[in-house]
Amino acid sequence: MKGETILKKYYYIINEAAGNGRAKQTWEKIKRLLDNYNIQYQSYFSKYPSHPEVIAKEIAQSVPGKIAAIIAVGGDGTIHEVINGLKEYSNVKFGFIPTGSGNDFARGFLIPRDPEKALEFILSFDEQLPRIDVGSYHLNHNQEKSLFINNLGVGFDAEVSLEANKSRIKKWLNRIGIGSLTYVAALLEKAITFRPSDVMLTIDDREHHFPNVWFITISNQAYYGGGMKISPSAIPIDGLLNITVVHQLSKLKLLLVFISVFFGKHTKLKEVRTLTGKKITITSKEPMKVHADGEIVGESPVDIEVLPSYMHIYSKIWQ
Numbered sequence: 082m083k084g085e086t087i088l089k090k091y092y093y094i095i096n097e098a099a100g101n102g103r104a105k106q107t108w109e110k111i112k113r114l115l116d117n118y119n120i121q122y123q124s125y126f127s128k129y130p131s132h133p134e135v136i137a138k139e140i141a142q143s144v145p146g147k148i149a150a151i152i153a154v155g156g157d158g159t160i161h162e163v164i165n166g167l168k169e170y171s172n173v174k175f176g177f178i179p180t181g182s183g184n185d186f187a188r189g190f191l192i193p194r195d196p197e198k199a200l201e202f203i204l205s206f207d208e209q210l211p212r213i214d215v216g217s218y219h220l221n222h223n224q225e226k227s228l229f230i231n232n233l234g235v236g237f238d239a240e241v242s243l244e245a246n247k248s249r250i251k252k253w254l255n256r257i258g259i260g261s262l263t264y265v266a267a268l269l270e271k272a273i274t275f276r277p278s279d280v281m282l283t284i285d286d287r288e289h290h291f292p293n294v295w296f297i298t299i300s301n302q303a304y305y306g307g308g309m310k311i312s313p314s315a316i317p318i319d320g321l322l323n324i325t326v327v328h329q330l331s332k333l334k335l336l337l338v339f340i341s342v343f344f345g346k347h348t349k350l351k352e353v354r355t356l357t358g359k360k361i362t363i364t365s366k367e368p369m370k371v372h373a374d375g376e377i378v379g380e381s382p383v384d385i386e387v388l389p390s391y392m393h394i395y396s397k398i399w400q
């Protein structure tokens with residue numbers, strides 16, 4: 082353990098509500114370890130949704146960026162908010178201790194999913210952190226930039242995220258330790274009511290028309306929805322975003338997509354098209370819901386762009 086010798090200060094942002102309250106106990110354990118190792122740190126507790134973003138921004142503003150390491154303790158939603166709080170401060174180092182239910186960030190960025198191991202992982206890092214790509218997006222062609230770190234989705238998967246986030250089943254599944262199945266339950270429910278739409282996709286100035294689109298996912302890393310390998314070849318250090326278009330699909334085939342996506346084999350189906358690009362615009366005939374890292378942010382049209390090597394992240398992905 083190198084922790085004792087590290088002089089930099091760590092700022093922990095804790096969402097105690099994550100993982101159905103599990104984050105609270107996890108933080109107690111992490112705190113004990115930090116005290117035992119005599120690590121310098123400060124802790125901040127988020128009090129309401131979107132508070133992690135406010136806290137992250139305040140910390141980044143108040144400390145010299147070079148020595149600040151901001152560590153989020155929560156789930157993928159907490160990460161999304163912290164990253165957005167840091168959008169003007171790309172020199173701040175970002176770390177993560179997973180306590181949520183989905184943990185796609187930990188999967189995709191090769192971070193231990195066990196919280197204590199994730200702490201050890203952060204503390205054992207020297208100064209050289211990999212610089213990771215992030216995605217930026219604007220809704221309705223307006224100027225305000227927001228970020229996503231895992232993926233952004235339009236259509237069916239956004240509807241499923243919305244359903245999963247408000248699902249009462251989530252609490253119950255979390256309680257018995259299978260919270261990642263929340264997404265599955267929401268997906269089955271939405272499959273019955275969803276109506277596809279025609280979509281125009283502009284990728285690096287080339288237009289692509291897709292009829293009857295169920296969803297389009299723009300991925301920075303491979304995983305979403307609690308372990309589904311939606312974009313098997315997405316790597317967050319290649320300066321590219323990976324695009325998955327699912328269209329012209331029968332409900333029966335949706336089931337096949339759904340089963341095969343856990344193994345990353347859905348990309349072999351003719352209804353699934355994969356592309357890559359740096360600058361993407363999604364415009365749909367009917368407005369479609371948009372999610373960023375599983376949080377609903379609005380409706381199409383949406384402009385997306387990769388920001389290559391944007392953030393220092395405690396991750397095992399090396400350049």
Ligand SMILES: Nc1ncnc2c1ncn2[C@@H]1O[C@H](COP(=O)(O)OP(=O)(O)OP(=O)(O)O)[C@@H](O)[C@H]1O
Binds near residue numbers: 099130155159
């Ligand atoms: N004190 C709080 N009370 C209620 N919600 C909070 C609080 N602090 C933060 N939040 C919100 O909780 C939401 C869910 O957090 P998060 O996604 O990290 O946990 P999760 O849903 O358990 O994990 P996952 O997304 O990995 O399944 C976020 O939108 C966050 O802003």
